[in-house]
Amino acid sequence: MTLLPRNNSLTETPPVKSKGNQLFPVFLKLDGLHTVLVGGGKVGLEKLTAMLNNSTGAAITVISKTFLPQIEALAAGTPKLTLIEKAFADTDLDGADIVIAATNDAELNKYICQSAHDRKLLINVADKPDLCDFYLGSIVQKGDLKIGISTNGKSPTVAKRLKEVLTEAIPDEIDTTLQQMSQIRENLGGDFTHKVKELNRVTAILVGAKTPPSNNNLKLLIWGLSVAFFAVVIGLLWAREPRFQSFVENVDPLFYYFLGAGFVFAMIDGAIGMSYGVTSTTFSLSMGIPPASASMGVHLSEIMSNGIAGWMHYRMGNVNWKLFWLLLFPGIIGAATGAYLVSSLEHYAVYTKPVVSLYTLILGFVILNKAINISKKRTTAKIKRIQLLGLGGGFIDAVGGGGWGSIVLSTLIAGGRHPRFSLGTVKLSRFFIALVSSATFILMLNGKHWEAVSGLVIGSALASPIAARISNKISAKAIMFAVAVIVIAISIRSIFKFLVH
Incomplete structure (x- = not known):
């Protein structure tokens, strides 16, 4: 008023x-x-x-x-x-x-x-x-945030349109930010100058300032888990797997193909928030890697890449913590179950490979549909059963070597959640889910195809810092079309080869 x-x-x-x-x-x-x-x-x-x-x-x-x-x-x-x-x-x-x-x-x-x-x-x-x-005037409201719009009585219609634009542009999560800022304000000590400086530092992220957060616990957790995990895995493999020792001493040229593929797929994933798993799995299957080993390579490479990407999104303020916890534990349970199941069927790879190819084919069409409808206004009500989405997404992701982004992120965005916060939350939760999936695969499988696995791990890790920074700067539609067409074509080829043989 x-x-x-x-x-x-x-x-x-x-x-x-x-x-x-x-x-x-x-x-x-x-x-x-x-x-x-x-x-x-x-x-x-x-x-x-x-x-x-x-x-x-x-x-x-x-x-x-x-x-x-x-x-x-x-x-x-x-x-x-x-x-x-x-x-x-x-x-x-x-x-x-x-x-x-x-x-x-x-x-x-x-x-x-x-x-x-x-x-x-x-x-x-x-x-x-x-x-x-x-x-x-027209009013835009997001929790405790309220914005009044006036055209000086000239055009109520323009005020109405501006209200629609701002309602769409301002994320619902801004109210969470306001509540957290209120708590920070109440707990701040010191003189007035100190309080002003501290509040300026905390709110710098709202205007894009690159002020590092004061809490580094998440960074230490991600890097600590990553380093410890890979140190244990490499130590065990060196002691118990002659094939791994042979790979380290004589690098297979196939390693470089997967190194480049991992880098490219991680860049695509950073731009559109999905498709690393499905593109990597499709590529691995086309190179003759069995489904369980392909999924293991994808998830091992995603530990480092998603850890880095998750940390970058955390620094940029793109994580919805309530949504994160709702997704995390069901996703971990689903991922462990799926990894155990597909590892148990590794000896039947000749039969599971076309099934996984059929799954990647479906995901290709999912990505294609999302590319076609990317600019359409979201009208669906927000999805309520987040835990069920996390459980199903984790299971399917482990079985098919990918799909957490394509399924979970697409569902969240289609359900009306803000794309930037959904992307950051899905990336960070993916780190922990990939960690659990990888541990399950390593316990279940004998070491194989290290040239593929290590290539994906290093390539995706190199691309992750760059991919996270460009996630909000690239028009995703053309990339999504290209990814969808490639995935669909390779999946159809794999299924066709199985049928004719």
């Missing part, structure tokens, strides 16, 4: 008009004021709904000869909303703080305006800017 300077009389000489919007924005606590609304028709309902949507505890008296059923329904469920069925009299404004005239009688509206000014009350007259002391 925006106030205008009040004239004491309608007959006064109008002030000289200044260029630009001279309105002074304020936010009123309507629950502590008495608002009188005159008019019980469609316009009155619109004004009443706007006030109650923004101030559910507003004390409002509506005066009209008749009332729409919707207004009567609102009064039945709103204790501080009073309806008085009568013709307007100027004494109805006694005790009022704010007045709104919303009748279809122009002369009556002028009379209400004059009565309000006689009492030095602020008034809004529907569709009559010249009679208004304040306007009811």
Whole structure:
């Protein structure tokens, strides 16, 4: 709600008009004021709904000869909303703080305006800017964040369109940020200068400043787990796997193919938030790697790449922590179960390979569909069963060597969640899920195809820091089309080869 300077009389000489919007924005606590609304028709309902949507505890008296059923329904469920069925009299404004005239009688509206000014009350007259002391602007609200939009009475339609744009652009998670900032503000000690500096540091991420977060626990956890995991794995393999020793001493040229492939696939994944698993698995199968070994290579390489990417997204403030915890533990359970199952069937690779190829074919069409619909407005309600999504996504990802991004990220975005926060959250949770999947594969499988595995690991790790930084700067549609076509073509080729043999 925006106030205008009040004239004491309608007959006064109008002030000289200044260029630009001279309105002074304020936010009123309507629950502590008495608002009188005159008019019980469609316009009155619109004004009443706007006030109650923004101030559910507003004390409002509506005066009209008749009332729409919707207004009567609102009064039945709103204790501080009073309806008085009568013709307007100027004494109805006694005790009022704010007045709104919303009748279809122009002369009556002028009379209400004059009565309000006689009492030095602020008034809004529907569709009559010249009679208004304040306007009811369009409102964008995300939790405790509220933004008022004014076009100085020139175009309510433009204000409405701007409201739609801002509602779409501002993530719902901004309210979480506000609550956390409130807690930080309450707990800050020191003098005023220190408090200002600390709040500036914390909020720097909102304007893109590259201020490192004060809490490095996540960074230490990611790097500590990664280094410890690979140290244990390499030590065990060196002691127990002659094939691994042979690979280290005599690097197979195939390693360089997978090194380049891992780098390219990680860059694609960083740009569109998905497809590393499905592209890597499709490539590995086309190079003759069995499904379980292909999935092991994908998940081992994703430990480092997703750890780095997850950390980068954390630094950029792209992680929704509530969503992260809802996805993490079900995803870990699903991933461990899927890895155990596909490892148990490694001896039947000739039969499981076409099944996995069929799965990658389906994912190719999923990516293609997402590319086609990437610019369409999301209207689906947010998905509620996040744990079930994490469980299914983790299981399918381990069985098929990929799909966490294609399934989980696509579902979250299609369900209305903000793409940037969904991408950061999925990337960080992927690190822990890849860790569990890899451990399960290593325990179940004998060491094989280290040239493929190590190539993917190193290539994707090299690409991850670059990929995370370009994730918000690349138009993803063309890349998604290309990935979808390649995955579909290679998957069909693999299935065809199985059928003809």
